[in-house]
Structure formats: structure tokens, C-alpha cells
Amino acid sequence: MNQSSPPRHAVVIGGSLAGLLAAAVLAEHATVTVVDADPLPEGPAPRRGLPQARHTHLLWSGGARAIERILPGITADWTKAGAIRRSLPTDLVTKTAQGWIPRCGEKQFNISCSRDLLDSVVRARVIALSGVSTLQGRVRALEGTAARVTGVLVDTPEEEGRLLTADLVIDASGRGSRARTWLQALGVSGIRQAEVDSGLVYATRIFEAPAGAHEMGFPIVNVQSDPRVPVPGQTATIVPIENGQWQATLSGTRGGQPTGDPDAFIPFARAVRDPIVGELLEGRKPLTDVAVTQGTANRRVYFEKAELPDGFFAVGDSVATFNPLYGQGMTVAAQGLLAVRTLLRAKGLAHPGIGREAQRVIAPQVSTAWELATSQDILYPGATGMKPRTGTGLLNGYVNRLMTGATTDEALTAALFKVLTMSTAPTHWLHPSVVWHVLRASDRGALKAPPLTAAERAVAGLDPVPGRTPGAGTNTGTGTGTATEAATGPAAEQVGPADPVDPLAQAR
Ligand SMILES: Cc1cc2nc3c(=O)[nH]c(=O)nc-3n(C[C@H](O)[C@H](O)[C@H](O)COP(=O)(O)OP(=O)(O)OC[C@H]3O[C@@H](n4cnc5c(N)ncnc54)[C@H](O)[C@@H]3O)c2cc1C
Numbered sequence: 374m375n376q377s378s379p380p381r382h383a384v385v386i387g388g389s390l391a392g393l394l395a396a397a398v399l400a401e402h403a404t405v406t407v408v409d410a411d412p413l414p415e416g417p418a419p420r421r422g423l424p425q426a427r428h429t430h431l432l433w434s435g436g437a438r439a440i441e442r443i444l445p446g447i448t449a450d451w452t453k454a455g456a457i458r459r460s461l462p463t464d465l466v467t468k469t470a471q472g473w474i475p476r477c478g479e480k481q482f483n484i485s486c487s488r489d490l491l492d493s494v495v496r497a498r499v500i501a502l503s504g505v506s507t508l509q510g511r512v513r514a515l516e517g518t519a520a521r522v523t524g525v526l527v528d529t530p531e532e533e534g535r536l537l538t539a540d541l542v543i544d545a546s547g548r549g550s551r552a553r554t555w556l557q558a559l560g561v562s563g564i565r566q567a568e569v570d571s572g573l574v575y576a577t578r579i580f581e582a583p584a585g586a587h588e589m590g591f592p593i594v595n596v597q598s599d600p601r602v603p604v605p606g607q608t609a610t611i612v613p614i615e616n617g618q619w620q621a622t623l624s625g626t627r628g629g630q631p632t633g634d635p636d637a638f639i640p641f642a643r644a645v646r647d648p649i650v651g652e653l654l655e656g657r658k659p660l661t662d663v664a665v666t667q668g669t670a671n672r673r674v675y676f677e678k679a680e681l682p683d684g685f686f687a688v689g690d691s692v693a694t695f696n697p698l699y700g701q702g703m704t705v706a707a708q709g710l711l712a713v714r715t716l717l718r719a720k721g722l723a724h725p726g727i728g729r730e731a732q733r734v735i736a737p738q739v740s741t742a743w744e745l746a747t748s749q750d751i752l753y754p755g756a757t758g759m760k761p762r763t764g765t766g767l768l769n770g771y772v773n774r775l776m777t778g779a780t781t782d783e784a785l786t787a788a789l790f791k792v793l794t795m796s797t798a799p800t801h802w803l804h805p806s807v808v809w810h811v812l813r814a815s816d817r818g819a820l821k822a823p824p825l826t827a828a829e830r831a832v833a834g835l836d837p838v839p840g841r842t843p844g845a846g847t848n849t850g851t852g853t854g855t856a857t858e859a860a861t862g863p864a865a866e867q868v869g870p871a872d873p874v875d876p877l878a879q880a881r
Pocket residue numbers: 386387388389390391392408409410411421422423425428429430431432433510511512513545546547548549550575666669688689690691697698699700701702703704706
């Protein structure tokens with residue numbers, strides 16, 4: 374903090390990932406009060422204000438690097454606490470719309486653990502920062518005028534309508550944020566909002582992993598849907614997390630949604646485009662009920678286009694939510710806050726209009742994720758929202774070709790993961806070196822079965838040679854995973870050795 378300037382105070386509404394990272398960034402310039410409606414637990418524990426934590430949360434390398442820069446050493450802290458750093462696609466068995474991706478050496482990585490663990494490590498680091506404190510309470514309004522926000526009104530367990538004054542207020546209150554309404558009450562109008570909703574429903578259950586799976590580094594297993602086929606999109610995923618557990622998540626768009634019925638969980642997983650997730654879960658001991666979340670629409674509030682008052686900006690899910698299947702939310706929040714840090718270091722907290730500028734520097738990351746998510750989601754039957762822009766079909770054709778090539782050409786696998794993990798902008802796909810490979814893309818020689826090694830199949834109790842299970846691809850009757858994709862034997866030879874990449878080196 375600059376000792377010569379008057380002491381400044383910032384209030385962050387919401388103490389989840391975006392709020393905590395905002396507090397870390399602001400602590401360089403002000404004392405910070407993080408207000409959350411929940412009492413924030415000391416360790417990894419569920420809480421009311423974070424219901425999505427019951428579901429799989431993947432943090433991509435693009436986000437992990439951004440958080441590492443805000444909180445140096447956090448990756449080591451996560452792994453010490455039990456999180457697993459996975460090499461991508463080495464530690465990933467995934468069937469995209471275009472086919473199985475070979476498990477070549479590391480191109481990117483992700484952090485796998487429960488969301489409660491991920492947050493608890495960040496929380497411990499942030500609340501230990503000098504000048505950061507937390508307050509339990511629900512913010513009910515912004516204080517100020519249409520020209521300047523000067524604080525918030527909070528209902529705490531002890532006092533209703535407590536006024537907290539602030540030089541800067543950051544809204545990080547998530548998907549249910551009331552910031553638009555609060556700003557309207559101050560006289561700020563014309564804040565536009567857009568929504569694209571595929572009707573996606575998430576269902577998650579945690580299982581005990583088979584003995585030895587954790588120790589051997591059992592891969593993430595994921596079967597994606599194919600938005601090109603006009604049937605509801607259905608997916609099934611297993612993410613190995615801390616404590617030798619498998620977090621299994623199903624998803625389905627309108628007309629093909631999973632339910633909370635525990636007896637229907639494994640049959641659903643067996644009936645997506647490949648039955649591997651269902652096969653792996655068969656006979657495993659469930660450790661939780663099935664958690665179901667609806668209302669996962671892509672929603673974007675265009676704060677950056679409005680005449681925002683001074684002293685305010687919004688981050689994280691309050692600004693935009695994305696179809697969770699793409700795993701973008703935490704990364705977009707982290708990258709946006711890294712950009713805010715650069716801005717604040719250059720101009721300082723007292724710079725006139727700093728809130729509006731912060732809102733604008735966040736926007737590019739939001740736009741990229743929004744385009745990626747909504748251009749796919751709008752293709753599903755019954756999806757509601759804006760229609761694709763002219764030219765989107767051409768672009769989708771190019772991306773389709775790139776993804777087909779990624780099933781056989783390691784250079785395209787690298788290009789795919791670089792963008793999916795938000796380690797670079799999608800314009801990377803138009804780089805001449807990538808275009809050259811896309812023009813030659815082919816699926817000749819692509820894997821016909823999930824690339825699990827013989828050792829992994831043995832640990833999971835599967836037959837050494839992958840086979841087909843009757844009933845696969847029957848959820849909708851039109852799934853593209855078919856018996857014609859005959860098993861061709863274990864794909865163990867496709868598995869390349871890990872080639873670890875230093876996350877910090879990549880961030881530079
Ligand atoms: C089912 C599902 C799966 C997801 N999977 C992934 C994934 O794999 N990868 C990924 O990157 N992202 C994923 N996301 C998105 C991710 O959960 C969010 O992007 C992430 O939590 C960051 O959000 P946030 O901090 O902005 O808000 P949130 O995490 O929603 O937190 C908002 C906080 O504000 C508090 N709060 C709310 N209102 C008030 C108030 N009035 N006063 C005080 N406090 C308040 C709440 O208690 C809460 O702590 C998923 C989302 C869903 C729904």
C-alpha cells in the first residue's frame with residue numbers, strides 16, 4: 374500500500390473464488406472487507422452460498438496460472454492439501470464430438486479436486502494477507518448515487534442495514550447477483566443482459582475409487598456430446614479427486630436431462646455416446662446422494678457498456694455465467710482479476726473512473742468465453758437465446774475440422790488444449806502454423822475405443838480388451854457412439870509419457 378496516500382477501504386461482496394481473488398488484488402492498495410452471507414469455513418466444507426460446489430469443478434491451466442500469479446505458490450498449496458495436478462491430455466480419456474483424443478505428452482494441465490478444497494486453500498491464503506478481513510452478512514443495497522458508489526448496506530447477524538463505507542465496491546456475489554437492481558435503485562439505467570439456455574441439467578455423485586486407482590494416477594474420463602447431431606446433448610465424466618474419491622457428473626440438455634434418481638445414474642452414464650463411464654462406475658460404492666443443479670444458462674450482464682458510477686465494478690459470475698461443461702467460470706474470473714491488478718498497479722485505486730476501467734479490462738476474457746460457450750449451446754434442440762451470428766457456420770466448420778485433426782495429429786491436439794484451457798485466445802487457431810495442420814486434418818487412424826491402459830482397466834476391474842455393452846447410445850436413440858466403432862484392443866501404446874511443464878514458465 375502507498376503510505377503517502379490516505380488510507381483506502383474496499384468492500385468485496387461475496388467471498389467465493391472471484392471475491393477472494395479480488396481481495397488479494399485490492400489488498401495492494403487498500404484495506405479490504407470481504408462480505409459473505411455465509412460464515413466462511415476454515416477448511417474445505419460445504420456451504421449454502423456455493424451449491425455448485427457439489428459438482429465437478431475443473432480448474433484449467435489458463436486459470437491456474439492466473440491464480441498462481443496473484444497468489445504465488447498456490448499450486449503447491451493445492452497439491453499439498455490433496456488436489457491433483459493432471460497433465461492434459463496425458464491424464465485424460467476423453468471422447469469429443471469428433472472422437473477419442475490420444476493421450477500424448479503434456480500440452481496443458483488442470484487442477485482436480487473438490488471445489489470446497491480448491492476454495493479453502495485460496496481462502497486461507499487471502500485472509501492471511503495484511504489488511505484483509507471478512508464479515509458475515511448479506512448485502513442488501515449499494516449506498517451512493519448514480520455518479521458514485523460510496524458503500525454497501527449489510528444485514529449481519531447482529532445488525533440490520535449496517536453501513537460499510539468504501540472507496541471501491543466490487544460485486545462478486547455470483548450467479549444470483551442483484552447488482553443490476555441495486556444500481557437501478559441508484560438511478561443507473563440501461564444495463565443490458567443476454568442469455569442463452571440449452572436447458573442443461575447437472576447431476577453429480579461421489580463414489581469410492583477402486584483400490585489402487587488413486588496411487589496409479591487414474592485418468593479423468595469424459596464422454597462429451599456432439600452438438601452437430603440434433604438430439605439433446607448428454608455427457609458423463611469421472612474426475613478423480615482428493616481422498617481416493619471419484620466425482621462423477623452427468624449432464625443433459627433440454628429433453629435429455631439427468632435426474633436425482635440414484636438408480637438411473639449409472640444407466641444414464643452407460644447410455645451416452647460411449648458407455649465407459651457407466652462401466653467404470655458399476656459396482657462402486659456411492660458416498661453421497663445425487664446432487665442435481667438446474668438453471669445453468671449462459672447469462673451475461675454488459676456492465677462495461679453502461680454508465681457505471683465511480684467506485685464500483687463487478688467480477689466473476691455476477692458479470693457472466695457460462696455452461697459449466699466448458700469449465701470456464703473460475704478461469705475467466707481469475708484472468709479478469711489479473712488484468713485488474715495490472716490496471717491498478719499502473720493507475721492506483723484513486724484514479725477517477727477506475728471502476729469503469731476495471732470493468733472494461735475484464736470484458737475481453739468474458740467475451741471470449743461467452744462466444745465459445747454460446748456458439749455451441751445454441752445448437753442444441755430447444756435452446757433459447759440469441760441466434761448464431763452470420764459466418765458462425767463457416768467458423769464451426771473450421772473448428773470441427775481442427776477437432777477432427779486433434780484425434781490424430783499431436784500439433785492439433787496441442788492447439789485444441791491451448792484454447793480449451795484458456796491458455797491463449799481462440800485466434801491461436803487461425804495462426805498459419807495451425808491452419809497448415811487443419812488443412813491436412815484427417816481422422817484416419819483415430820482411436821476406436823477409450824485409451825485406457827491395460828493397467829488402468831485392470832485396476833477398474835474391466836476386461837483387458839475394451840468391448841461394447843448392449844444399450845450404449847440409447848438415451849436418445851440417436852447417439853453417435855455406435856457398435857460400428859468396434860473395439861480394436863487396448864490403446865496403451867497411444868499413451869505418451871508425461872512431459873511436465875512448469876506452470877509458472879508457461880505464465881511468462
Ligand atoms: C454446476 C456448475 C459447475 C461448474 N463447474 C465449473 C468448472 O468445472 N470450472 C470452472 O471454472 N467453473 C465452473 N463453474 C463456475 C464456477 O462455479 C464459478 O465461476 C465460480 O464459483 C466463481 O464464481 P463467483 O466467485 O463469481 O461466484 P460464486 O462462486 O457463486 O460465489 C458467490 C458468493 O457470494 C455470496 N453472496 C451472494 N449474494 C450475497 C450477498 N447479497 N451478500 C453477501 N454475499 C453474497 C455467496 O454466499 C457466495 O459465497 C460451475 C458452475 C456450476 C453452476
